[in-house]
Structures are given as C-alpha cells and as structure tokens.
Amino acid sequence: MKTRDRILQASLALFNEEGETNVSTVDIANQVDISPGNLYYHFKGKDALIAALYEAFEEEMRIVLTAPVDTPLRAEDNWLYFYIVFEEIFDFRFFYRNLTDLLTRYPQLNARFQDLLERKQATCTAMLSNLGQHGILDMQEYEVEQTSTRLTMLLTYWLNFEAVRHPNASGPDIIHGGVFHVLSHIAPYFSGGRQVFTDVIATLYEDQIADAAKRRGR
Amino acid sequence: MKTRDRILQASLALFNEEGETNVSTVDIANQVDISPGNLYYHFKGKDALIAALYEAFEEEMRIVLTAPVDTPLRAEDNWLYFYIVFEEIFDFRFFYRNLTDLLTRYPQLNARFQDLLERKQATCTAMLSNLGQHGILDMQEYEVEQTSTRLTMLLTYWLNFEAVRHPNASGPDIIHGGVFHVLSHIAPYFSGGRQVFTDVIATLYEDQIADAAKRRGR
DNA sequence: GTCTATATAGGGATAGAC
DNA sequence: GTCTATCCCTATATAGAC
Numbered sequence: 507m508k509t510r511d512r513i514l515q516a517s518l519a520l521f522n523e524e525g526e527t528n529v530s531t532v533d534i535a536n537q538v539d540i541s542p543g544n545l546y547y548h549f550k551g552k553d554a555l556i557a558a559l560y561e562a563f564e565e566e567m568r569i570v571l572t573a574p575v576d577t578p579l580r581a582e583d584n585w586l587y588f589y590i591v592f593e594e595i596f597d598f599r600f601f602y603r604n605l606t607d608l609l610t611r612y613p614q615l616n617a618r619f620q621d622l623l624e625r626k627q628a629t630c631t632a633m634l635s636n637l638g639q640h641g642i643l644d645m646q647e648y649e650v651e652q653t654s655t656r657l658t659m660l661l662t663y664w665l666n667f668e669a670v671r672h673p674n675a676s677g678p679d680i681i682h683g684g685v686f687h688v689l690s691h692i693a694p695y696f697s698g699g700r701q702v703f704t705d706v707i708a709t710l711y712e713d714q715i716a717d718a719a720k721r722r723g724r
Numbered sequence: 725m726k727t728r729d730r731i732l733q734a735s736l737a738l739f740n741e742e743g744e745t746n747v748s749t750v751d752i753a754n755q756v757d758i759s760p761g762n763l764y765y766h767f768k769g770k771d772a773l774i775a776a777l778y779e780a781f782e783e784e785m786r787i788v789l790t791a792p793v794d795t796p797l798r799a800e801d802n803w804l805y806f807y808i809v810f811e812e813i814f815d816f817r818f819f820y821r822n823l824t825d826l827l828t829r830y831p832q833l834n835a836r837f838q839d840l841l842e843r844k845q846a847t848c849t850a851m852l853s854n855l856g857q858h859g860i861l862d863m864q865e866y867e868v869e870q871t872s873t874r875l876t877m878l879l880t881y882w883l884n885f886e887a888v889r890h891p892n893a894s895g896p897d898i899i900h901g902g903v904f905h906v907l908s909h910i911a912p913y914f915s916g917g918r919q920v921f922t923d924v925i926a927t928l929y930e931d932q933i934a935d936a937a938k939r940r941g942r
Numbered sequence: 943g944t945c946t947a948t949a950t951a952g953g954g955a956t957a958g959a960c
Numbered sequence: 961g962t963c964t965a966t967c968c969c970t971a972t973a974t975a976g977a978c
Contacts, residue, residue, distance in 0.1 A: 509961075525825050527745065530953055544962050546955065604822040606887055607743050616891075623889060646918075652908045660874070663881040669824055671841060673834075690870045694912035700864075727943075748971055762944050764973065 510548045512538050514562075517555055521600035526556070526608060556612055563598040564618060570594055571625045578636040585706060586713070587633075588688050591626075591661060592681040599665050626661055630654035634692070644697045653692060660687060682714050728766045730756050732780070735773055739818035744774070744826060774830055781816040782836060788812055789843045796854040803924060804931070805851075806906050809844075809879060810899040817883050844879055848872035852910070862915045871910060878905060896939075900932050 507515075516537040520529045531552060535542045549555045570590055573579075579587055595602060601619075609616050631654040637643040638650065645653070664684040668675055686707065693703035725733075734755040738747045749770060753760045767773045788808055791797075797805055813820060819837075827834050849872040855861040856868065863871070882902040886893055904925065911921035 525828065527825060528828070531955085532953075540961095541963050542954090543956080543964075547961065551955070552953095604825045606884055607745060607822045607825070609888065610743065610746070620889060649908075649911075652905065656874075656878070656905060656909060659881065659885050660877070662885065663877065666824055667877045667880065670827065671838060687870065687874060690867075691874060691909075693867075749973085750971075758943095759945050760972090761946075761974080765943065769973070770971095 509538070509540065509544070513540075513545060513548055513555070514558060518559055518598070518600075521559075522598070525603055526600050527604065553612065557614065559598065560601070560615055560618070563594075563601065564622065566594055567622060568625070571622075571629045574636075575629055575632045579633070581637065581640060581642055582709075584633055584637065585685060585689060585710060588661075588685045589681060592664070592684050595661065596665060596677055596681060602662060602665060603669075605662075623658060623662065627654045627658040630657045641697055642702075643692065643695045645695050649695070653695075657688060657691065660684065660691070678714075678717070682710070685710065727756070727758065727762070731758075731763060731766055731773070732776060736777055736816070736818070739777075740816070743821055744818050745822065771830060775832070777816070778819070778833055778836070781812075781819065782840065784812055784815075785840060786843070789840075789847045792854075793847055793850045797851070799855065799858060799860055800927075802851055802855065803903060803907060803928060806879075806903045807899060810882070810902050813879065814883060814895055814899060820880065820883060821887075823880075841876060841880065845872045845876040848875045859915055860920075861910065861913045863913050867913070871913075875906060875909065878902065878909070896932075896935065900928070903928065 513534065517529070517534050520534060520537060531545055532542050534555075535545045538545070549558065574584075574587060601608060605619075609619060631650055634643060634645060634650045634653060638645050661684070664687065665680060668680045668683060672680075689703065689706055689710070693700070696702040731752065735747070735752050738752060738755060749763055750760050752773075753763045756763070767776070792802075792805060819826060823837075827837060849868055852861060852863060852868045852871060856863050879902070882905065883898060886898040886901060890898075907921065907924055907928070911918070914920040
C-alpha cells in the first residue's frame with residue numbers, strides 16, 4: 507500500500523480510538539513507522555490530513571444518503587438502511603466525538619457538515635413521507651418534519667451518548683441500539699399498531715443474531 | 725468579590741464561550757486581571773478549576789432533578805420544568821460541548837457524570853409514569869423506559885446539535901426549541917389526542933412571548 | 943495574596959542531507 | 961520519498977520576591 511494511504515488509514519484508526527485532539531503527528535508517524543518529516547511530505551499538516559479524511563467520509567455519506575431520496579426503498583429495507591448510515595458514521599466517528607470543537611478548529615468543514623446534516627434530515631423526511639404514502643405510518647406533515655429533526659439528532663449523537671453511558675460496549679451493539687431507538691421513536695405512528703413495531707424488532711434481533719453468528723464463524 | 729470566585733466566574737464564562745480546550749490559564753488570568761501565578765495560588769491547576777466548577781454544576785442539577793421524583797409536579801408544570809433543566813445545562817454548557825473528550829481528560833468526572841445521566845433519566849421516567857397514572861399520557865411501561873432514554877439524550881445533546889445547525893441562534897431560542905421537541909416527542913402519547921399537544925405548545929409560546937417582553941423591559 | 947520571572951514539556955512544522 | 965535534526969510556539973506549572 508502507498509505511504510499516503512497508510513497514513514490515512516492509521517490516522518483514521520488512531521483518531522477514532524483516542525480522539526483527534528489526543529493524537530499528535532508524531533503518534534501517527536510512529537504508527538505508520540515513518541519519520542514525522544516524511545508525514546509532512548505527504549500532508550502539509552494536520553489540517554490537510556483531516557480534510558482528506560473528511561473528503562472520504564463525505565463522499566461515502568453522499569452516496570448512502572442520496573439513494574433512498576431518489577428511489578424509495580421497499581418498506582422492510584428501511585430499517586436495514588439505518589444500519590448502513592450508523593455504520594458509516596461509526597467508521598468515521600472521530601468527527602462526531604467532539605464535533606463542536608472540531609468544527610471551530612477546522613472552520614472549512616463547518617458549511618459542509620451543516621449541509622450533510624440537512625441531507626440526513628431530508629433523507630429521513632423522504633423515508634417517513636414514503637412510508638406514510640404507503641399507509642405504513644400515520645403521520646401529519648408537521649409530525650414528519652419534527653420527527654426527522656429528532657432522528658437526525660439521534661443519528662448524529664447516539665454513538666457519543668452510548669460512549670458516555672457504556673464506555674465498554676461494542677460497536678455492533680451500540681449501532682443495534684441506535685436502530686432500535688429509531689424504530690421505537692416512530693413506533694407510535696405505525697398504522698398497524700403496536701404489533702407491527704414488535705414484529706419489526708423481532709426481525710431485527712434475528713438479523714443481529716445471524717450477524718453475530720457470522721462474525722463468530724469468521 | 726473574592727478573587728477565587730472571580731476566577732470561577734470568569735473561567736465559566738470563557739469556557740462556555742470558547743470551549744474549555746481553547747482557554748488557557750493565562751487567558752483566564754488576563755480576564756480576571758491577575759497574574760497567572762496568582763491563579764495557581766487559588767487553584768492547583770486547570771484540573772482543580774474544572775473540578776470546582778463541576779461541583780457547583782452537580783449540586784445545582786442534583787437539587788433540580790430530585791424535586792419531581794419526590795413530589796410529582798402539577799401536570800401543567802411539567803413542561804416549564806424542562807426549561808429549568810435546559811437552563812441549568814446551558815449555564816454550564818462547556819461540560820457538554822465536548823463531553824467525550826472532557827471525560828477522558830478528567831476521568832474523575834466520568835462516574836459522576838454517568839450518575840447524573842441516570843438521575844436525569846430517572847426523573848424523566850418518574851414524570852412520564854406520573855402523567856400516565858393521571859391519565860394524561862397513554863404509555864406502556866416499556867414505552868416509558870425507551871422514551872426516557874431518548875429524552876435524556878435530547879437534554880444532553882440538544883444544545884450541541886443546535887450550535888452546529890444554527891451557530892448564531894440565541895440561548896433562549898435554543899432552549900425553547902429543546903422544550904418544544906420534548907413535547908413533540910411525547911405528543912403521540914397524549915390521551916386527549918393532538919389537540920392537547922397544540923394547546924400546550926400555544927401556552928409555551930405565550931410564555932416565551934411574555935419572557936421576551938420581560939427581557940426587553942429590563 | 944499577589945507579582946515577575948522562568949522552567950519544562952509537547953506538538954506542529956521546516957531545512958537540508960541522503 | 962524518506963530521514964535526522966532542529967526550531968518555534970504555546971500551555972502548564974513553579975520559585976521566590978514583595
């Protein structure tokens with residue numbers, strides 16, 4: 507692998523693990539087993555490094571978020587879709603770990619991150635509206651709007667919240683909990699009543715059990 | 725005012741404004757118009773300063789959070805109560821601004837902050853249960869539990885979320901939005917249907933208009 | 943209690959040889 | 961592309977005079 511890519515990979519891992527502020531350029535160089543000087547040959551500084559990582563993150567999120575706005579998902583795929591979004595965020599979770607500070611220290615990211623939040627919310631709105639049109643949910647338009655805002659917040663801060671409450675929880679468990687709360691949040695709006703919520707949750711648990719088995723099998 | 729208190733006051737203001745990591749001991753000393761050495765006479769270091777501020781915060785929160793668990797509020801007071809909690813958090817918002825990092829840098833706070841989160845959630849649970857017993861809400865026990873978790877998250881991260889989305893919004897506006905979303909979140913569970921939610925919101929707006937008038941009057 | 947002066951450490955960043 | 965050596969700056973923290 508090219509040095510540049512090894513730097514990116516190592517920084518991402520370290521940032522996610524320790525938090526961006528707690529990782530120095532020397533730490534990264536050590537991890538990649540190159541000299542600090544060499545690191546500065548590939549990236550003009552920490553700013554450039556962060557910027558490159560953000561490019562990668564934004565690109566992936568853009569693709570993920572656009573899909574269901576253009577072509578609505580099948581109803582049963584909506585829940586699985588939230589796993590994908592959470593996993594994407596998890597892979598770049600250092601951006602979210604200290605979001606406010608990070609955005610003040612790298613102000614170029616500010617506008618772009620705000621745009622990303624809006625995309626997230628637009629995607630939630632599109633999904634809920636679509637589920638409403640198919641008679642799966644019973645929501646007024648203003649309820650869709652308000653709920654989307656809160657779902658966006660859940661997507662943005664759930665990992666942080668769980669990191670504080672359960673510092674030793676595993677990534678997959680936290681993500682599963684996030685999806686669970688997305689569903690639990692919109693449960694009262696299911697046209698079919700509580701049974702629908704229970705059924706969907708049961709399916710999710712089956713999926714997770716299958717996933718866990720697959721992981722053990724590896 | 726005693727120097728020690730002026731230091732505490734100035735640090736809190738600076739931390740809230742700029743973020744704890746972006747404020748040095750020299751900045752604080754300048755603000756209080758004393759020498760850095762003098763600051764270290766009153767506080768052994770930044771840790772001691774943070775610890776003292778946390779004491780003050782925890783004490784106030786403890787009082788606020790205990791009240792409605794011991795003696796249930798009148799139904800109509802529940803919504804105003806959330807203003808109080810949000811305002812308390814707002815006054816010490818630097819703790820929440822980069823919570824994850826702050827807790828890793830000051831690990832003594834970890835256990836205590838987790839405890840605080842549990843108290844918050846217990847208070848939410850007590851309120852929702854109480855409203856259920858009075859027939860105002862129609863919630864199953866497991867719904868109370870799940871909703872409390874999300875309300876706790878809303879209380880914890882709403883200020884951050886809004887700081888990212890609307891960097892120039894005023895404190896009172898953000899707090900008002902937070903209370904609005906608390907209500908909007910439990911709206912589908914109102915026994916009296918949507919009209920109740922609309923009525924409560926209308927009352928909140930009246931209160932806010934009165935508040936704004938009061939502020940202008942000062 | 944308060945000041946001035948200073949020690950110490952760490953992180954970001956560059957110069958120049960190889 | 962990569963390394964070594966080094967500089968600069970900032971922040972925390974201490975020593976000792978007043």
